[in-house]
Amino acid sequence: MHPTAAVLLDAHTRHFMDRLAGPDLSTLLDDETASLCDWAATRPVTCVTDEVRVRDFLLRNVFEVAPSETLLTQIGTLATVALKNPMNKQTSLEELLNAREYDLIVDRVIELEDLRRQIVHSVMQNPSVTQLISDLVYHGLKNYLVEENGLTKKVPGMSSLMKMGKGMMERMGSLDAALESTLKGYVKRNTRATMELSERLVERAMETPKLKAVARQFWQQIKGEKLHRVTQYVTADDVDDVVRIGSTIWNHFRQTPYARDMLNDLVHAWFEQWGSQTLMQVLEDIGLTRERLQVEVRSIGEPLVAELIQSGHLEARIRLHLESFYDSPEATTALGG
Template sequence: MSELANELLELHVQHEMATLTPDNFLAWLSDETTPVLDALSHIPLNQLLSEEQLNQIIHDQVVSHPIPGAIAEIAGDAATFLFKSDPHLDSRLKDIMTAKQFQGFVSKILELETQRHQIIHQIIDLPVYRSLISNVVYKAITRYLYEDNMLSKHVPGVSSMLKMSRNVMNKAAPKISGAMEESVKTYISNNLSLFQQESKTYLMESLSSEDLESSIMDFWDEVEDKTLRELQEGMDSIDLSEFVVLGYEFWLEFRESDYFAHCYQSVVHFLYQRYGDEPLATLFEDLEITEETVIERAQRLAPQLLTTLSNSGLLEAVIRRRLASFYESDVFKHQLSA
């Protein structure tokens, strides 16, 4: 590069560095924001970026972009740090959500009556519910027979005699006692469908939305003053880290699913249906993107960022490399020699 080209490059670099001081940059941004936003506001969204291009960006950055394994480790360690911190442990549930907010969520969920009935049907049809109700009914029948029936309560000596008889049978004739218990279990098994149906009918007809809301809010009253230290008792940081890893592994598979693709593509399609042919001014207005918000964000970040880059020498090095390509170009040499 000629001596004159070097001198011009140096002057140009220093000019750009002077322009990129925090005060000068913010002044320049204030002058340029209005005309730039005004120009952009007249351009329709689909001319700036097509629906297909936005879908491809999401796919590249969210779906196919590799996620470092360290992300899960960092997230787990950060969660553990929060999990053990005193401000977290000493916070009460009502410091995080008010009773009014909680009740709002409960009320809205309870409005979904059809879904609530479906959940009741599905829960009661689960094998674990069949096992639960069988055990409860069995214990209730045997307890009634041996302890709580009217005869044993009101006739002196009957209760003791029944208990003694049961003990004698268990020792002397276990098969007889076992046969009786088996008979009770068989009766329960044969009537399980009836028990299940009665359970469904009772829950759907007897538990109104008001009853459920009252019960849930009673539960809230019991726990809202408890600290997170009390509520997370029995769960340690290892459990939390394992949940983070499970969430990370789930996301790796979920983001490649057809369902997730349908989700983001549907959202993008909706966005372009609403805003695609509209000038960007409409989107800016709905998202409250104004000249003031742009400048306010820049005032937060630019001074520290520009000062750090300048003091490190990185900013000048970037500017010098960028400008040098022009001063070394054949076009500049040709003009210089003309």
């Protein structure tokens, strides 16, 4: 390296270090952030990236990466800390969710009338539910017919007659089976009709005004309850199980064709509607204004630069990059060989 170039290299390095280590750092960070924002305000998103790059980035870094064991452990540990936090014993539900916010949520959910009707219909017409109700009615009716009941206690001699009838039914075997089959068929046929009537009754009972009234009554009952009332029943093992189950579900979902196709459609829809916006508009839409960015860059940049300087890493990197110029043939020629 030319002797003069070596002197210039040292001076240039000190110049950079003085700017970064001194009181000018805050101004420097603000100026560079503002300059970058000015540039971002002139560049549409589509000039910087496109659908394919964004989609591929999400595929590589979200859909093709399984949550690590360390990450799952961290999630479970932090969730357990939150659930067992002493503040839960002093914090009531209404401190986190006021009545107005609760009403907004309830009203929006209750207004999904078509979905509610479909859920009621699916439940009430489910063969398993119908069979369960049918079995309950059958056993209740059978017990009423063959066991002592209110009628046997009121009518003299009826108890003995019922016992005799029960004994005869047990001895007649095949007739008992035939009666059982007939009784089951009768109950099942009538259960279907009863379930249809019940569905209409449930729909009436779940009309919007009634549901809203019930929801508000429920809020009055629970709003003063402390969070500990619920969180105390959740153990660390429960949290770990939920985290593991969630990870299993996600690992399956992220590999399905549905997930990939949905990602493509969502990225395409975003670019169709907002791709022509400038980078700065996109940042402002998520709350990152120029002023906020300057504050955040300072809050992160100042301690980071201080640590880079203290460790010697920053000076070494600056010197390395400047040295490549000052040791170049062009610099040597410029300095007179």
